[in-house]
Amino acid sequence: MLKKFTAALLSLLTLSLAACGDQQGSQGNASDSADSSTEKTxxxxxxxxxxxxxxxxxxxxxxxxxxxxxxxxxxxxxxxxxxxxxxxxxxxxxxxxxxxxxxxxxxxxxxxxxxxxxxxxxxxxxxxxxxxxxxxxxxxxxxxxxxxxGSGLAASEIIGEAFVEHLEPGSKVVSIIGVAGTSETEQRNEVWQKMCEEHDIEILDVQSTDWDASKALQIMQNYLVQYPQIDGVFCQWDDGMVSVAKALEAAGRLEGTFLASIDGNKNGFDLVRDGTMYCTAAQxxxxxxxxxxxxxxxxxxxxxxxxxxxxxxxxxxxxxxxxxxxx
Missing domain, CATH: 3.40.50.2300 (Response regulator)
Known part of the structure; x- marks a missing residue:
């Protein structure tokens, strides 16, 4: 009888210790989870x-x-x-x-x-x-x-290559840029301008807009009055090119004018998709x-x-x- 009682007591102690071990293990995992949840923000x-x-x-x-x-x-x-x-x-x-x-x-x-x-x-x-x-x-x-x-020079190279590939020597083009004198604007124009000059593509005019699409519209309208021949337009950002396209369309000069820009936002993709613009250098x-x-x-x-x-x-x-x- 004593042996049976001792065996039962040992069994009970074993179960109790196992339960304590499980409880400690569970508490340890919770602590680990709390540590991960308090990761520094x-x-x-x-x-x-x-x-x-x-x-x-x-x-x-x-x-x-x-x-x-x-x-x-x-x-x-x-x-x-x-x-x-x-x-x-x-x-x-x-x-x-x-x-x-x-x-x-x-x-x-x-x-x-x-x-x-x-x-x-x-x-x-x-x-x-x-x-x-x-x-x-x-x-x-x-x-x-x-x-x-990459720097704006990389985008400028993409645009320069596009102009050289699609326009004949002697073509006349204009550029509409962002903020004159700033690094981004200068870099976006630099390689394009050099490639045009090297391939006898004449740059008629370059004017800044402070990245204002309404100014891009006005400048393009003025270009169209001032220059009877414009074979291509480089606008430094897609939203500005939307304004350029509107001015060209209103003047009946959109068809046959080569267009390219930089950025790759929805407006730029839409202009490319519908054939209005040849390309955008997208980020x-x-x-x-x-x-x-x-x-x-x-x-x-x-x-x-x-x-x-x-x-x-x-x-x-x-x-x-x-x-x-x-x-």
């Missing part, structure tokens, strides 16, 4: 060039906001509204508000370098999102990485934004990252327009 200051003015920064911010659901980031937007001086001040505001990192779409590389250098010196890494190259000599000093489709903006976020997080985690990360421009023509998605 990094505050990213998004210093835009003009989200209220232009589609590219507005779309980029929207992509960043969506990425908050996927990555441990909190995005705080600072919008320069097209003012280079204000953008430099906003970099300082992002530092003051305790941002862990800064994403910037520069209006102009020269004007923001001192502010970005100050941020880097303060331990707030800067990541350049866009096509304005801040200069290799400033890598590691004024910015950590430039993530984008894969959604992929660029996600790569910028993951690069920022890698750097903040102590990993080395490349100073230049390029997701190349894509030449969008009628042949491949349905293979890609616009932004």
């Amino acid at each position: 990094y505050k990213i200051g998004f210093v835009a060039n003009g989200a209220t003015l232009w589609e590219y920064p507005k779309s980029s911010i929207n992509f960043y906001m969506e990425l908050q659901e996927k990555y441990p980031i909190e995005v705080v937007v600072f919008d320069a509204q097209g003012d280079a001086g204000k953008q430099s001040t906003l970099v300082g505001d992002a530092i003051a508000q305790g941002c862990d990192a800064i994403t910037i779409i520069p209006i102009d590389n020269k004007s923001v370098i001192p502010a970005c250098t100050e941020a880097m010196n303060a331990g707030v890494p800067v990541f350049n999102l866009g096509s304005v190259d801040m200069g290799e000599e400033n890598a590691g000093k004024s910015f950590v990485s430039m993530i984008g489709a 894969n903006q959604k992929e660029i934004c996600e790569k910028a976020v993951t690069t920022t997080l890698d750097y903040l985690a102590g990993n080395e990252v490349e100073p230049y990360i390029t997701i190349p421009y894509i030449k969008i023509t009628k042949e491949n327009v349905d293979e890609y998605s616009p932004w």
Whole structure:
């Protein structure tokens, strides 16, 4: 009888210990889960060039906001509204508000370098999102990485090749650009202009618009009055080209005029798809934004990252327009 009682007692103790072990294991897993749920969230200051003015920064911010659901980031937007001086001040505001990192779409590389250098010196890494190259000599000093489709020179080359391939020597063309004197505008025009000149394509006129589509319309209307022969138009952004096409159509001169632009947003894709425009040099903006976020997080985690990360421009023509998605 005593043996039976002892055996029962031992069995009961064994079950109790097993239950305690399971309970401790369960509590340990819950603790692990709690640790993962309290992963640090990094505050990213998004210093835009003009989200209220232009589609590219507005779309980029929207992509960043969506990425908050996927990555441990909190995005705080600072919008320069097209003012280079204000953008430099906003970099300082992002530092003051305790941002862990800064994403910037520069209006102009020269004007923001001192502010970005100050941020880097303060331990707030800067990541350049866009096509304005801040200069290799400033890598590691004024910015950590430039993530984008490359400088505007790459897009300008795509457009230059298109003009040379489709227009005969002696053709006459015009250009409608963004903000005169800024790096992005100069780079987007530079290679195109050189290639036209080398192939005896005459550039009749180049005028700036401050990236304002209504100004693009007015300038194109003036061109049509001033120049009886215009064989091609290069407009530096898709939304401006919509205005160019309207002016040409109203004047009865759309057919036979070669058109090309840069960006790759929905308006640009639509112009290519319906045959109004030959091509747009498109930026894969959604992929660029996600790569910028993951690069920022890698750097903040102590990993080395490349100073230049390029997701190349894509030449969008009628042949491949349905293979890609616009932004």
